[in-house]
Amino acid sequence: MILIDTNALVLLIVGLIDNNLIGKHKRTSIYDEEDFQLLLQVIGDLNQLVVLPNIWTEVDNLLNNFGGTYKYPYLERITEIISVTSEKYLDSVSGTKTHSFYELGLTDSLILEYAKECKFLITSDSKLSDYATASGIKVYDMVKQKNTRIENY
Numbered sequence: 001m002i003l004i005d006t007n008a009l010v011l012l013i014v015g016l017i018d019n020n021l022i023g024k025h026k027r028t029s030i031y032d033e034e035d036f037q038l039l040l041q042v043i044g045d046l047n048q049l050v051v052l053p054n055i056w057t058e059v060d061n062l063l064n065n066f067g068g069t070y071k072y073p074y075l076e077r078i079t080e081i082i083s084v085t086s087e088k089y090l091d092s093v094s095g096t097k098t099h100s101f102y103e104l105g106l107t108d109s110l111i112l113e114y115a116k117e118c119k120f121l122i123t124s125d126s127k128l129s130d131y132a133t134a135s136g137i138k139v140y141d142m143v144k145q146k147n148t149r150i151e152n153y
Contacts, residue, residue, distance in 0.1 A: 108128045
């Protein structure tokens with residue numbers, strides 16, 4: 001399984017709605033279509049994704065304000081993705097018992113704990129990425145990947 005973090009999942013959903021929105025949406029404006037395509041390649045099959053309920057809540061809070069012509073496509077995409085991905089619940093108290101809770105907060109400490117059971121973690125959160133790497137977790141860091149791409153141009 002591949003654990004995906006909030007901002008990566010936001011990019012995935014926005015890109016699946018309309019990849020022309022990626023650079024225009026306030027939550028994905030630092031990304032472009034190439035970032036989206038690379039994310040799709042890294043994921044491979046959406047059935048491999050696991051998402052914590054905390055992440056779904058954050059994603060919906062960030063994206064549920066779509067209006068006009070994008071509201072229905074948003075609802076379609078999030079429903080489709082929820083139906084094909086796995087969801088793993090970790091109780092909040094377990095997150096508060098980790099050392100990372102004090103630095104990363106609740107959701108990221110839960111992500112860090114569950115990522116230990118996954119093939120790798122997809123994130124754009126550099127702090128979480130650093131903690132995961134230090135914990136021996138394989139990470140696809142979208143920001144580092146983008147910076148590497150930019151440096152090689």
